[in-house]
Amino acid sequence: MNRRLFIPHHVTGFWTPVYSESELTTGSIGAGILLGGALAFYHGDYVSYNGAMLEVGVGARIASPFPLGYGYAGSAVVSIAKAVAEAGLGREAFVKAHVEEVLRGTGLGDVLAIYTGGCLVVRTRPGAPGVGEAFSLPCPGLIVVAVDLRREDTSEMLKMRRDAILEAGSEAVRGFMRNPSFESFLEHAYLFSKRVGFLSGGLADLRRLPGVVGLYAKKGVLLIFVERDKARDVTEAVRGFGGVHLAALGELRVTWI
C-alpha cells in the first residue's frame, strides 16, 4: 500500500463511561475536540508510533505531533491504523478498533468520535460506530495551544478517578445538552477538569492570559483555546509545563492522502 492514512486525534472535554456486557455497547457519552493529526504509512511487519515499536504484525508506521499515553487518544489512532490495514477504510474497521480499545482498557469514546469526524464531536449514545451515536458541531477560528503535561495510563485513570468522573461527567453532559454550543462545551469541559482534578498547580489561572477564550485538561493533556494573534504569547507562557503544539481548529476526518 503506497497511500498514507490521515487520522485526527481526539481530546475529550468531559465524559461519562458506560459499561455493558458487550464491547459493542460499551463506550462513553460526552464531547471532545478533534485535533490533528497522525499519518499512518503502511509497510514492513510491525506497528510503531513515532519510532517506538508497539507490536509485530500489521506493517504500520504512525507519525504524529502528539505523544502516546498522554490523552490525545493515541491508542485509538493506533487501533484505527491497524484495523484499516486489515479491513479497509469503512465502518467495519472502526468497529474493530473500538472493540480493541475497550478490550485493552485504553479508550471508550475516542473511536466513535474520530469515525464521526468534524470539529467538536458530541457523543449521545455509547458504543461502537453503528451502535453508538454522535454528531459534530462547528468550531470558531481559534488556535489550540496543546501542552503535554504527563503520561498517565487510561485504565488506571478511569479506576482512580471513577467516582469523580461519574459525578462530574453526568452533570457536564446534562448541562451541555441543554444548550449544545462551542461556548457551553468550553465552560463544561473546564468545570469537569477542575472537579476531576486534572487542572492542578495553577493551570486554571492560565484562563486569565490575554486572548484565552477557554481551557481544559484531560489526563495528561492541557488544551488552551486562543485568539489567533495571541497564540505565540500563550505558547511562550506555557513552555515550562511541557511540550507545546499549536493547531488551528477545523473540520477533520480520517482520509487517504
Ligand SMILES: Nc1ncnc2c1ncn2[C@@H]1O[C@H](COP(=O)(O)OP(=O)(O)O)[C@@H](O)[C@H]1O
Ligand atoms: N492499539 C494498540 N496497539 C498496541 N499498543 C497499544 C495500543 N493502544 C495502546 N497501546 C499501548 O498503550 C499505551 C498508551 O495507551 P493510552 O494511555 O490509552 O494512550 P492515549 O492516551 O494516547 O490514548 C501505549 O504505551 C502503548 O504501549
Ligand SMILES: CC(C)(COP(=O)(O)O)[C@@H](O)C(=O)O
Ligand atoms: C477518556 C477516554 C475514556 C480515554 O481517552 P485516552 O486516555 O485518550 O485513551 C476516552 O476514550 C473517552 O471515552 O472520552
